[in-house]
Amino acid sequence: RRVAIFLSGGGSNMVSLLDDMARPGHAGAPCVVVSNRADAGGLVRAAERGVATEVVDHRPFGKDRAAFEAALTTTLAPHAPDLICLAGFMRILTGAFIDGWQGRMLNIHPSLLPKYRGLNTHARAIEAGDGVHGCTVHEVTAELDEGPILGQAQVPVIDGDTPDTLAARVLVQEHRLYPAVLRRFAAGERAPLMLTS
């Protein structure tokens, strides 16, 4: 299965996916890394690993999400992906684009969905006094952070945690969970994978 990875930032999740796809027995192989930001650090890390990279800057399209997504589709075409992994991709995709990838697009979200959809998940978990937090890999559907859950990893929330210390603890688990889920998903497996740290 040809895997496209979308990112907007440093790409630590992308690196963990690429490194696992480079190990034996993986049904997926990276075909392209796409970013909406030309300055995304993940683009350099992808190129260092020999993976094709593309930039589709969303800004020239203003509020016209459909036009941005048409540019995404045109840019993706020569790479012929079968699957898309969103990995720190900070643009909301419309239902029309997602419908075209139904069942073939994954995302990692830094909370134990269905808790804390959206942003600032670590601060919200601390604020709520949660003892447990974590991350979720799910299939992307038109509803933000709503699709079928493919895997979760839990971490403890420790007294004195700040959003940054908690985010760092969650990120370690993201780097375990996302590769494990993609390896299974690319092989056609759909049973949710639950990891405890």
Ligand code: GRF
């Ligand atoms: C991380 O906060 C992660 O929780 C979310 O995207 C952010 C950046 O990840 N998925 P990355 O280092 O760019 O993969």
